[in-house]
Amino acid sequence: MSERSLITPMDLRDFLKARGWFLQKEALQHRYYAMSSAQYPRRQLVFPMDITADYDETLRQVIGKFADITSTKWQAIWSELATVRDDVLRFRVFFDGDDRSLPLSYASTLVASTEKLLKASACTVVIPRTNHPRLNLTEANQFVEKSRFNQTEEGSFILSVSCPVNSMDAQSRIEFDADDAPFVRKVTLSLQKALGELVTAIEGDALETLVDDLKASDAPLISSNLCDALLGMHDEHVDNSLDIGFEWSSLREAPKLHNLPRLRFQRDYFSRVEEVRRELIAQEKDEMDSYIGTVERLEGEMGEDGRRSGPVVLALLLPEGEIVRARTVLDADAYFKADKAHMSAGAYVRVTGVLRQGRQPRALTEAKSFELLTA
Structure with a gap:
C-alpha cells in the first residue's frame, strides 16, 4: 500500500497544525499548503493540496524535511501520520x-x-x-x-x-x-x-x-x-x-x-x-447456567479406587460470544468424560454450574450435569 492511500494533504496539514505549525494563506490560491512555525522561523514546509502523480515523492520529501527540522525519527513520524485520524x-x-x-x-x-x-x-x-x-x-x-x-x-x-x-x-x-x-x-x-x-x-x-x-x-x-x-x-x-x-x-x-x-x-x-x-x-449476577466449551487442562489426582478426580480447566463460550477459561472440580465420573474430551480432537462438553467473576481461570462452582457432546 502506498503512502498516497494512507495520508492525504489534509491529514498532513492537520498533523502539522497539532504540532504548532500554521498556514500561510497566500499559498492557498495556488493550491498549495505552506506551513510555518514560530519555533523554526526560517523554515517552511510546502506541499500540494491535490494528490498528483508525484504526490508520494513530495510527501516523503516533506516528512524527511520535518524529521530533520525537529530531530525526530523518520519512522516515528510515519507511524503517527498513519493514525492521524x-x-x-x-x-x-x-x-x-x-x-x-x-x-x-x-x-x-x-x-x-x-x-x-x-x-x-x-x-x-x-x-x-x-x-x-x-x-x-x-x-x-x-x-x-x-x-x-x-x-x-x-x-x-x-x-x-x-x-x-x-x-x-x-x-x-x-x-x-x-x-x-x-x-x-x-x-x-x-x-x-x-x-x-x-x-x-x-x-x-x-x-x-x-x-x-x-x-x-x-x-x-x-x-x-x-x-x-x-x-x-x-x-x-x-x-x-x-x-x-x-x-x-x-x-x-x-x-x-x-x-x-x-x-x-x-x-x-x-x-x-x-x-x-x-x-x-x-x-446476583452469579447464577446457575449451562455452558458449552472444551477441556484445556486436566489437574486431577488418582484416588484410592484407581480413578482420577479433581480440578480441570475449561474454555467456555459465554452467551455474548466471549470465551473464558474456568477451573472446576469434577468427581470421578465427570472427570472420566473430561479426560475423554481432552483426548478427542474437536470434542466439546456441556457443564452446568455457577461461573464466578474474577481473573481467569475463573471459578466454576456447583458443577453438575457434565456431558460429553457428540458430533
Whole structure:
C-alpha cells in the first residue's frame, strides 16, 4: 500500500497544525499548503493540496524535511501520520525472565480483554453504572467494529489499537470539558480517566474511598466490567505488568489530560483491581447456567479406587460470544468424560454450574450435569 492511500494533504496539514505549525494563506490560491512555525522561523514546509502523480515523492520529501527540522525519527513520524485520524491505545506487556514469547492462551486472552475493555468504556459513556449486565449495547459493538488492530511495534509486546475519532455519531450521558467531542473521543478519554483514577487510588491506598464514591456517583467511570477486562490482561504464570498509553488524533484538540504519564499497572496492582471489581459487581449476577466449551487442562489426582478426580480447566463460550477459561472440580465420573474430551480432537462438553467473576481461570462452582457432546 502506498503512502498516497494512507495520508492525504489534509491529514498532513492537520498533523502539522497539532504540532504548532500554521498556514500561510497566500499559498492557498495556488493550491498549495505552506506551513510555518514560530519555533523554526526560517523554515517552511510546502506541499500540494491535490494528490498528483508525484504526490508520494513530495510527501516523503516533506516528512524527511520535518524529521530533520525537529530531530525526530523518520519512522516515528510515519507511524503517527498513519493514525492521524485515530485515537490510539497501546498496551505494553512486560515481565521478568524470557520475554521473547508469550503463552498462546494468554495472547488470545489479551486480545479478548482489550475488546472487553473498550466495550466496557463505551457502555459507561452511554449508560454510566458500576456494573453492566451485558456489554452488548449497539454503540459498544459499533465502537469495537470501527476500531483496528495496528501493526506490531518494537519493545517487548505491544498491542496497538486505533479508534477512528470521527467514525461514530452516538448519544452519551458522559460529558467532559469539550461538550462537542465525538463519541469515540469520549470513550477513549473516559477510559483514560477511569484507569488514572484506579491507579491513583491503588498507589494512594484509597480504594475504599474510590469504591464509595463510585457507588454514590450518578455517572461512575469505573465499572466491574472494566476491572474484569484489566484482570484478563494479567496472567498468573507470566506474572506480567502492563503499561497503557494514549495518543490523540490530530483532528481534534488533545484533551487537557493528554500529558498524563503512561499508566502503569504493576503486577501486584491486579489483586487490588480484583478487590474493586468484587465491590462493584452485583452479587446476583452469579447464577446457575449451562455452558458449552472444551477441556484445556486436566489437574486431577488418582484416588484410592484407581480413578482420577479433581480440578480441570475449561474454555467456555459465554452467551455474548466471549470465551473464558474456568477451573472446576469434577468427581470421578465427570472427570472420566473430561479426560475423554481432552483426548478427542474437536470434542466439546456441556457443564452446568455457577461461573464466578474474577481473573481467569475463573471459578466454576456447583458443577453438575457434565456431558460429553457428540458430533
